[in-house]
Amino acid sequence: MLIEFIPEVGHFALIVALFMALVQATLPLAGATLRKPLWMAFDRPMAAGQFGFLLLAYLALTLSYLLDDFSVANVAHNSNSMLPWYYKLSAVWGNHEGSVLLWSLMLSGWGFATAVRSRYLPRDMAARVIGVLGLVGVGFLLFVLLTSNPFERLLPNVPSDGADLNPLLQDFGLIVHPPMLYMGYVGFSVVFAFAIAALLGGRLDAAWTRWARPWTNVAWAFLTVGIALGSWWAYYELGWGGWWFWDPVENASLLPWLTGTALIHSLAVTEKRGAFKSWTVLLSIATFSLSLMGTFLVRSGVLTSVHAFANDPSRGFFILVLLAITVTLSLVIFALRAPKVGYSTSFTWFSRDALLLVNNVLLVIMTVTVLLGTLYPLILDSLGLGKISVGPPYFNALFVPLTVIMCLFMGLGPVARWKHMPPGELSRRLWLAGAAALVLGALAPLLYRGEWNLWVSLGIVIALWIVLPLVVDLVTKLRQAKSLKRGLSKQSLAYWGMWLGHVGLAVTIVGVAVVSHYNVERNVRMSPGTSVEVAGYRFTMTSLGERRGANFIADTSLIEVQREGASRHFTMHPEKRLYLATRMPMTQVALRPGLFRDLYVAMGEDLGDGSYAMRIQYKPFVRWLWLGGLLMALGGIIAVLDKRYRRAKAAEKSVQGACA
Template sequence: MLTKMIPEIGHFALIIALLMALVQAVVPLAGAATRRPLWMAYGRPMAVGQFVFIGIAYACLTASYMLDDFSVANVANNSNSMLPWYYKFSAVWGNHEGSVLLWSLMLAGWGLMASLCSRNLPRDMVARVIGVLGVIGSGFLLFVLITSNPFSRLLPNVPQDGADLNPLLQDFGLVVHPPMLYMGYVGFSVVFAFAIAALLGGRLDAAWTRWARPWTNIAWAFLTVGIALGSWWAYYELGWGGWWFWDPVENASLLPWLAGTALIHSLAVTEKRGSFKSWTVLLAIATFSLSLMGTFLVRSGVLTSVHAFANDPARGFFILMLLAITVTLSLLLFALRAPKVSHKVGFNWLSRDSLLLINNIVLVIMTVTILLGTLYPLILDALGLGKISVGPPYFNTLFVPLAIVMSLFMGLGPIARWKQMPGRELYSRVWLSGVAALVLGALIPVFYGPEWNAQVMLGMMLALWIVLPLLRDIVVKARSAKTFGRGLKKFSLAHWGMVLGHLGIAVTMVGVAVVSNGNIERSVRMAPGDSAEMAGYTFTMQEFTERRGPNYLADTAVIRVERENGSSFMMRPEKRLYLATGMPLTQVALRAGFTRDLYVAMGEDLGDGSWAIRLQYKPLVRWLWLGGLLMAAGGLLAVADKRYRRAPKRRRGVASDTASSQEASG
């Protein structure tokens, strides 16, 4: 009897969570405004309660999937009795209703962590932060209960079995990619809450940036991993061999990442020098607003994609209103409060301040460029002005030059002094690294590949330009100490996090340049006994076999691959037919390596005992995702800096210019 009531228990838990979120949204903010400590104290227990009851609701939905309760519409539409248990577990968020519930759970989790990790902060600041998170949580819980109830029943007409999960989503990528991406999206809500709380309290000093920086780095790290996992998932699951398609849904995740990258650097300047205060707040608002916009694009029905779940206009309208209210009220508060914040912190045009500002401007231009390319076709379609497609040529033409400009300034910013720096001193720090980057960047493609390529050379040069000045700076400063090891210990974890993050950018750039220009592809017709050669490898078709999986039938090609040195290995690509939906799906065979991937995909059955086979050789493709992991590791390493574990102190002024440059992670 209890198992039959699980959906009702989950629904009731969501209602209780909404009530707690409303209390969290109203009472602490009112307490901070009227200086009532008891009211402000309501924030933490409400944050705990909201997380607990959303967790109960999520557990109930998961139990409905595991128990094959097809009386629940969400389960009937997205699961099947033959679906393996681990895909049932991930199917909970492989649909619109479940994904929004997961979003709400993560939002409550971030709010819980913010309330528990802020005991050393001023009481009124904490109350405002928790209150703002309560407002956001209330909006999403209303969205779930009004338009996206995951516990809606199909009584009395309960189907015998479910429609099954989309075969494209029956993959390990669904298990890890969406949760990581959502953690990044939702994590920026904490930074947004700090910014709004600072505006409400009129406290746009360097202190709030120190409180907000760890949350920004953590959210950015999660989003970085989520984007990298999404690229990896598309690479091996879709069967095309591509790793980025400039799809609107992919762009929706890249937009807050770019804005968040600018925010990380702007927070560093505001904390260190006390400048960029208004700019930092505006970036915090923009980053979270772009996260909400990504939610609108994926769940409004305006896009058709494997990532896009919703097709109900009411849902899209609700999210659009939530986005509009958030942006409008935030910008209105910013317009009222920000002009009152004055600071007299100046800097020379040649300084770390100015270089970080230029990089921020470039990142914002990149964000606006992608935003326009993503929204312009949707706006034209909504206005009835026709359908157009904005594809890779537009994005590559505008994004790549901006990335080159950003890379040039990335090589200078970390080694420049704050406030001002003589041009001769900066030249002395970078000239040797610049020459080495030019020479090595031109020579490496000659020795690496069969032919010289200008694009690969440029990518190598820019990557070396980013890394070599940093390494040179570390060596010089470490050697100034009594011992080299003691000199290395002088650098903070935040500084090492910055180094690791920039190294990740360089590694990704090398991977992009090499795989984009060195990819080799052949489409061949193969029957048992046929062979094909590519990039020094010989592919020989051994046989075709059939097998049955838990919920699909598969035709498997058994291919023997021989290297030039005589060693060999087997690859087994598949063409699957999923029984519940009748949908075919290509399952590629990958031979991964640090320097290259071999990629084999089955096409169509040509009817005479042969199949169309696509062979691809992808040099350094793994470096794309290795760079993403390095960037994320850098963000997390910066969070571990001991400065963020100390109780913050209100400062009368800004930091001294003579403080060591390695103390800032920007």
């Protein structure tokens, strides 16, 4: 039967993709060095071929899941005949082997997209960029084939059914969260490839940053959405009601996001002013290296986390070697080419250049802070010096103040001019915005149930300080244009993207401040007929029941909720599920979402007398956390659509002129 050969087709496709990646990684780079056009011409066909064969391998694994081919070890360990088909699709990447295959597919997809768009680049530059991406592809394909082959068989002892997918992963959030996160991780390989190609070619000018900047924005937007989705999933799926736990794997995704944010701003300065060239190259290397480190942490077995996939140290060692090679070779190339990195611009400390530099330094310090808190316990444990836990107190004590300082400088940036701006002029432009932020931030908490809180007030002040200078800058531009319509039309999409990105951060800060200090939680014992009041809402359990799902049975409860003073009520339906294949219990939270508050009910353990432990929470402004993330990502995408990035031929002339 055809089904018997599908895994072999996938395995063969992986091997072919590896050989194509080897060609892509060698001939184009050699051709660019030796100026052999024929060798360089292999770059685009090999990139397309690698993507095509990896797509074939991924489809083969997906078909094995959909057809319940339990002779494939990966399918037998992570699926079940009762598993709904849509969870079988997510089960493909809901494990170590499948996730690394998806990572490799996405890496080849970014390489293919780069090859398609590289026709507007100088030929040797394109060959180097695609060649570097080929080198990264070789590393990951070797990793897949040597340590993490998703097509290994269980022949002749084929189980009658599979072990099932981890119930934690049987959720819509886990269908969309990993692909978004991987797209962000892998996307930074493109700007890394551009940085290395620019170093190899001795072309550290504004031209390469202009071409690499859109790819960076898109990767950063994907990573932002991925992190937001991960936070949202943890919030409603784990039953705790928290949105960020400073889990080491959560930190692993935050690290490249922080340096990626710094990289976006550094690229803007290099493109606009020709400055920060060293910063831009080093941040490109650091961001992709931290993406690889995240892969190591998740797949090495050194961490215990609901997000972690693997527990095989040999796999972790392979990625650690890949990370070491990447970082070492990149820094060696940078050191050898560093004399060619010029500093052709100057600026004073009262300028947009300086403010962006300060914020970049702060973002790097924040990255180091999170990195140390994540790795320090692992280092101590590996040296036999004992086990310690670094939790929220450490991260909150250091990360939050650094964020506040960074936001203070962010407010100054939009109204400051490049190169130089007199301090007096800067203060004249911003004193009103600063005063308004202080007054409104101090009064705003009083509007919320009459409860004033210092930390909430500080959060709102910081958020307003980010937004109000943007308003000042826009009003100034509209006045200069002397026409509202003309002034709005003159602003570029990159400008509006910056607007959305900064506003998104302000929205997230408001959400963090309010939900962290005004959250109301009660853990209660409830049985049919009992009621409890939480934050002005009365929750009444009216009945208990049972429900059968596709692969689980569930104890259910019906909760009637009525707001104080309201005549209408609504119902909520929390569940306690037991998955049949794994016998694993899971809490299915009931949510009543809203823009300004969430009602959250989690059904706990059966207490044995017809009553259940229930966790009821009132979570104000929690949705603003993820709304802010989506606004930031949308800002990154809108900036990519700016007309200067769509003028491909003009970009080609600019690059070629700069290289002449």
